[in-house]
Amino acid sequence: MNTAPDRDATGAEHVPAPVVFFLSDSTGITAETLGNTLLTQFPGQRLERRTIPFITTVEQAREVVAVIDRLAAAGPRPIVFSTAVNQDIRTILAQSGGHFVDLFGAHIGVLEQALHASASGEPGKAHGVGDAIRYQSRMTAVEYAIEHDDGQSIRALERADLILIAPSRCGKTPTAMYLALQHGILAANFPLIEEDFARGELPRPLQPFVRKCFGLISLPARLSQVRHERRPGTTYASMAQCSYELRNAEEMYRLNQVPYVNSASMSVEEISATILQRMRL
Amino acid sequence: MNTAPDRDATGAEHVPAPVVFFLSDSTGITAETLGNTLLTQFPGQRLERRTIPFITTVEQAREVVAVIDRLAAAGPRPIVFSTAVNQDIRTILAQSGGHFVDLFGAHIGVLEQALHASASGEPGKAHGVGDAIRYQSRMTAVEYAIEHDDGQSIRALERADLILIAPSRCGKTPTAMYLALQHGILAANFPLIEEDFARGELPRPLQPFVRKCFGLISLPARLSQVRHERRPGTTYASMAQCSYELRNAEEMYRLNQVPYVNSASMSVEEISATILQRMRL
Numbered sequence: 001m002n003t004a005p006d007r008d009a010t011g012a013e014h015v016p017a018p019v020v021f022f023l024s025d026s027t028g029i030t031a032e033t034l035g036n037t038l039l040t041q042f043p044g045q046r047l048e049r050r051t052i053p054f055i056t057t058v059e060q061a062r063e064v065v066a067v068i069d070r071l072a073a074a075g076p077r078p079i080v081f082s083t084a085v086n087q088d089i090r091t092i093l094a095q096s097g098g099h100f101v102d103l104f105g106a107h108i109g110v111l112e113q114a115l116h117a118s119a120s121g122e123p124g125k126a127h128g129v130g131d132a133i134r135y136q137s138r139m140t141a142v143e144y145a146i147e148h149d150d151g152q153s154i155r156a157l158e159r160a161d162l163i164l165i166a167p168s169r170c171g172k173t174p175t176a177m178y179l180a181l182q183h184g185i186l187a188a189n190f191p192l193i194e195e196d197f198a199r200g201e202l203p204r205p206l207q208p209f210v211r212k213c214f215g216l217i218s219l220p221a222r223l224s225q226v227r228h229e230r231r232p233g234t235t236y237a238s239m240a241q242c243s244y245e246l247r248n249a250e251e252m253y254r255l256n257q258v259p260y261v262n263s264a265s266m267s268v269e270e271i272s273a274t275i276l277q278r279m280r281l
Numbered sequence: 282m283n284t285a286p287d288r289d290a291t292g293a294e295h296v297p298a299p300v301v302f303f304l305s306d307s308t309g310i311t312a313e314t315l316g317n318t319l320l321t322q323f324p325g326q327r328l329e330r331r332t333i334p335f336i337t338t339v340e341q342a343r344e345v346v347a348v349i350d351r352l353a354a355a356g357p358r359p360i361v362f363s364t365a366v367n368q369d370i371r372t373i374l375a376q377s378g379g380h381f382v383d384l385f386g387a388h389i390g391v392l393e394q395a396l397h398a399s400a401s402g403e404p405g406k407a408h409g410v411g412d413a414i415r416y417q418s419r420m421t422a423v424e425y426a427i428e429h430d431d432g433q434s435i436r437a438l439e440r441a442d443l444i445l446i447a448p449s450r451c452g453k454t455p456t457a458m459y460l461a462l463q464h465g466i467l468a469a470n471f472p473l474i475e476e477d478f479a480r481g482e483l484p485r486p487l488q489p490f491v492r493k494c495f496g497l498i499s500l501p502a503r504l505s506q507v508r509h510e511r512r513p514g515t516t517y518a519s520m521a522q523c524s525y526e527l528r529n530a531e532e533m534y535r536l537n538q539v540p541y542v543n544s545a546s547m548s549v550e551e552i553s554a555t556i557l558q559r560m561r562l
Contacts, residue, residue, distance in 0.1 A: 030314045033314070111380075120322050277335075
């Protein structure tokens with residue numbers, strides 16, 4: 001086997017990018033998330049990423065190790081992030097030729113000491129159905145969020161845990177959906193429009209529920225850009241209109257003591273974490 | 282200060298449950314997820330959980346440490362999961378009186394060795410906006426999923442990355458929403474109904490896109506239970522009807538070579554990871 005690096009026409013060596021594996025006996029979501037956060041500490045690295053979820057048997061673990069070993073023999077040693085819970089599977093994965101980063105096993109010892117107990121060794125599932133009642137509440141919340149998207153229904157607003165309000169395109173819908181899906185929160189969302197600003201008060205259906213309201217604003221330039229993508233060249237998307245709506249929305253939040261956040265440079269996850277914290281949900 | 286444990290009428294000691302902290306300089310999502318997975322190894326423990334996100338200054342870190350230290354002085358030592366990236370903040374958090382589980386720092390050394398590079402020390406964001414184009418694609422996908430929920434629109438099906446099909450209440454909607462929100466996948470979902478089974482073919486609008494289809498089935502008892510919650514005592518919710526629809530749906534998937542999965546005991550995260558893997562999305 002030719003293991004010398006290839007050379008291109010300029011004579012530069014073609015070193016293949018190291019492969020990063022995210023391995024899990026469940027969905028692989030945690031391995032990807034924490035692994036990628038760790039890798040952000042090494043910017044500018046060329047890396048190839050592969051997620052292998054649902055490694056639930058020692059045979060599957062051995063197959064994965066064979067893949068890693070082939071890569072390790074032919075090029076740079078792969079980096080292997082694992083959240084596998086099962087001890088037998090972890091032991092096999094640890095024996096591969098890759099750099100093994102055991103995101104789960106590294107911490108069991110501290111916890112055994114802290115809790116004066118031994119780890120059960122049973123597979124735990126961060127992203128499984130888990131508590132069936134809690135899970136069902138998330139599914140119910142998704143339906144509630146769809147039904148109460150963009151002020152489509154004012155039915156059952158009294159059941160809402162949260163009512164997101166904002167001018168169009170500030171991020172109400174994805175935030176409501178995220179809070180429903182991840183946290184089982186009954187989140188309605190309601191647009192603020194010109195008529196509301198002209199009247200200078202919250203939309204009537206929301207007035208009894210002002211304590212459930214949370215507002216979003218954005219930056220005029222950002223909002224205008226997002227609106228232009230949807231309705232290019234319209235008044236709706238103009239800087240003047242965006243500035244007007246944002247200024248009035250912020251004033252309405254202040255007058256009604258509705259907590260709010262500027263979502264312009266925030267992800268839905270960040271907006272959601274902020275809302276959970278501020279509304280003590 | 283009285284530090285003796287309280288006793289109730291039976292003389293049993295009231296030992297307060299240890300407090301588990303999930304600390305982060307970002308949303309806290311990863312700390313919660315991995316921390317809770319680790320804790321599933323210690324079932325039956327009474328624990329109180331607190332998430333503190335957005336710890337971005339050393340002052341905030343010191344305030345959190347003060348809270349932990351007060352608890353440690355009065356009762357069992359808290360357990361502290363941290364995904365803080367910033368070295369200064371990590372150093373302060375590590376000095377608290379709690380059991381410190383550094384989910385981030387524990388692995389930096391291995392990665393520095395693997396990548397022949399030093400960690401940048403810059404805060405990385407697993408759940409930030411990150412790549413703005415990728416982020417925008419997730420937001421667009423959420424809108425697409427809402428617009429194409431439950432067969433409401435057959436417009437722009439050619440743009441779909443995925444069309445989820447199933448009888449009512451098998452989990453199409455939350456799965457489509459999850460794939461949109463987390464992965465930016467344009468996921469439509471379409472119900473299979475009696476008329477489709479009577480005709481013995483996929484709904485007409487889907488026929489040109491059969492390669493994009495993925496099917497869900499469930500168990501009759503599970504489906505009947507879920508339907509009873511929504512429409513108690515109806516034919517729709519009866520075991521006979523659920524069995525009939527599920528049997529016919531499965532046959533339709535087979536005939537049309539549509540891949541499918543039984544979602545009865547799976548979470549949306551598990552269903553989604555399975556679909557991503559099977560459809561190579």
